[in-house]
Amino acid sequence: MENVVSMNDLSVEDINALIERAEIFKKYGIRELPGEFMISNLFFEPSTRTKTSFEVAERKLGLEVIPFEAGFSSTLKGETLYDTVRTLEQLGIDAVVIRHQDDKYYKELIGKTGVSIINGGDGSGQHPTQSLLDLFTIKEEFGHFENLNILIAGDISHSRVAKSNADALSRLGANVTFLCPVEWAGSFESTDNWDGLLEQSDVVMLLRVQHERHGDDTGFTKEEYHRRFGLTVERERKMKPGAIIMHPAPVNRDVEIADRLIECSRSRIFKQVENGVYIRAAVLETVLKGRN
16 A cells, blocks of 8 residues: 555555554554655645644654645745655655645656655545544444444535545445535535434534635525534434534534534544544555555
8 A cells, every 4th residue: 555545445454454553553652663764744725633643643653754835835836746746756755645725636646756645635535544533433432333323414515524434434334324505415415404313323423614615605604504504502412322423623613513512522523633643653654664
């Protein structure tokens, strides 16, 4: 496994192996990789959790992390992403983590450079390490995926998290339902009605309203969206015993989810952040060992 760019490219066996490795890291600690590897994080979109957790994982693995600041790079002078990555390759970089605004940016890189590519999010496409940490969190909670009912609610059509999780969860045996405004469903079959869903869902996963992709007008006020599609306090009370709340974050408080629920006993939102370090360490280790 020399690249990780899409959940669609990972088999069920690959997914389970990465989760199992993350479980070992969480239980026994992240050990440094033998040998010397250099890596760089190329983030062309804002990020707190993904970028920082990759950096933490990289340092725990003992990697040499070469700084890259998109706002001060030659991409501002018109350099292509391909030329940027080829330049880093010639400087000795073994792998890059890339977040980019273009869907499937990695198509112009894989097989054309010797650098391993880890996708930190592409446009409205895929976010494989977020999906893997979500799966790790669910597995940690329930011990399995088979026949779990997963409700994913929010900005589905723009969400790389929804796209990454949908197929993976189904292949692992879970039942996935989507809830969103009709016009935000994209290619997914969805409902815009909460009736009966909360009582049977094991996981309620909220998605951020992506204002930057909608432009100035989402069609809803924050209050209206929360009332119709958010996880309100009243809706949380209908959730089945043992069910959990997830959100990839950043969270728009009192929009996708009521402020007081973000750290309630059901919430695993900050647990997801913690688990991101272990999953990303597992991905990095697997990719870099695959280069040998």
